[in-house]
Amino acid sequence: MSRGGAINLTDLSGGQVGEWLQSFDTILCDGDGTIWQDDTAIEGAPDVLNALQQRLGKKVYLITNNGLKTRQELFERSQRLGFHLPSDRYIISPTAAIADYLVESPDFDRARHKVYVVGNAAIARELRQHGIDSFGAGETEQLAPGDLWPDFVAREFGNPEAAKDVGAVVVGWDEYFSYCKMARACHILCSNPDSAFLVTNRDAVHKYPAFCIPGTAAFVAGIEACSEREALEMGKPNPLVLEPLTKTGELRAERTLMIGDCLKIDVGFASNCGMLSLLVGTGRYSNLSDVRREKGKLAQPDCYLPRLADLLPYL
Ligand SMILES: [Mg+2]
Numbered sequence: 001m002s003r004g005g006a007i008n009l010t011d012l013s014g015g016q017v018g019e020w021l022q023s024f025d026t027i028l029c030d031g032d033g034t035i036w037q038d039d040t041a042i043e044g045a046p047d048v049l050n051a052l053q054q055r056l057g058k059k060v061y062l063i064t065n066n067g068l069k070t071r072q073e074l075f076e077r078s079q080r081l082g083f084h085l086p087s088d089r090y091i092i093s094p095t096a097a098i099a100d101y102l103v104e105s106p107d108f109d110r111a112r113h114k115v116y117v118v119g120n121a122a123i124a125r126e127l128r129q130h131g132i133d134s135f136g137a138g139e140t141e142q143l144a145p146g147d148l149w150p151d152f153v154a155r156e157f158g159n160p161e162a163a164k165d166v167g168a169v170v171v172g173w174d175e176y177f178s179y180c181k182m183a184r185a186c187h188i189l190c191s192n193p194d195s196a197f198l199v200t201n202r203d204a205v206h207k208y209p210a211f212c213i214p215g216t217a218a219f220v221a222g223i224e225a226c227s228e229r230e231a232l233e234m235g236k237p238n239p240l241v242l243e244p245l246t247k248t249g250e251l252r253a254e255r256t257l258m259i260g261d262c263l264k265i266d267v268g269f270a271s272n273c274g275m276l277s278l279l280v281g282t283g284r285y286s287n288l289s290d291v292r293r294e295k296g297k298l299a300q301p302d303c304y305l306p307r308l309a310d311l312l313p314y315l
Helices: 014-021 045-054 073-078 094-104 121-129 149-157 179-191 216-227 239-247 261-275 288-293 308-314
Strands: 026-029 060-062 113-120 133-135 166-171 196-199 205-206 212-214 254-261 276-280 303-307
Touching: 014 308, 026 045, 026 133, 045 060, 045 308, 073 121, 094 121, 094 166, 094 196, 094 239, 113 121, 113 179, 121 133, 166 179, 166 216, 179 216, 196 216, 212 216, 239 261, 254 261, 261 276, 303 308
Parallel strands: 026 060, 026 254, 113 133, 113 166, 166 196, 254 276, 276 303
Antiparallel strands: 205 212
């Protein structure tokens, strides 16, 4: 099968699909738009992932850019929706990738350092589970009416304690994003050049049928601009998130299939890591002609299926 050919698997014979199924032994599967929509499983998706594990002996991991839940919370959701994964080790999430990265980092000392979070409370919960203290997550921080920004800056940043022992700034999706938060992140990153600057993802926009909302990339871009530093992305499509599995030999990219609904994030990730890719039409794209229209701009998948459930007859 040619790479990037965007072949519709439903056009192939059972024998050809069977041969394709033998070309990988590990599967990475995206969450939203691929196997679930928020708290609802996409019809047939649990049956397919369970059959791939139980009937064909494939190793299945869920990999998401969702930074609004901890790894354990995502595992619990997967169980609740009928996905049978052996343990939370089979969930790859940005909150966990960030916590693991800091635990492993020689420059970050859990006994001394804390983390400033521009993002939601799940990031703080995940850090806490790894023995890391943080502040800012899930909070609002705005200039009070009548408060002037020079007063805010003098009050908050005039004291050297404001940036002392802050070993990392973490940015995720934050509905309370504000000038004050941006100023605090800027002050810490500029004051502590050795601090880590980590972000859950660079998703630009979240498109819903009725509206579009800014993704984490918008917040990251603002903080990168004022701190004059580049953030390290701890989500897809950065191959870094796979390193813990590839280093130990637990995952071989050339024998791994990435399943997802987004060309830029999921198929781009597969392409960056040297993995096979399968795009499903239950999320960002609803038909193959829209996918092919992106050719030349975005990486094309090896294979396509209207729904993950369409794989079930072959398993
Ligand atoms: Mg998705």
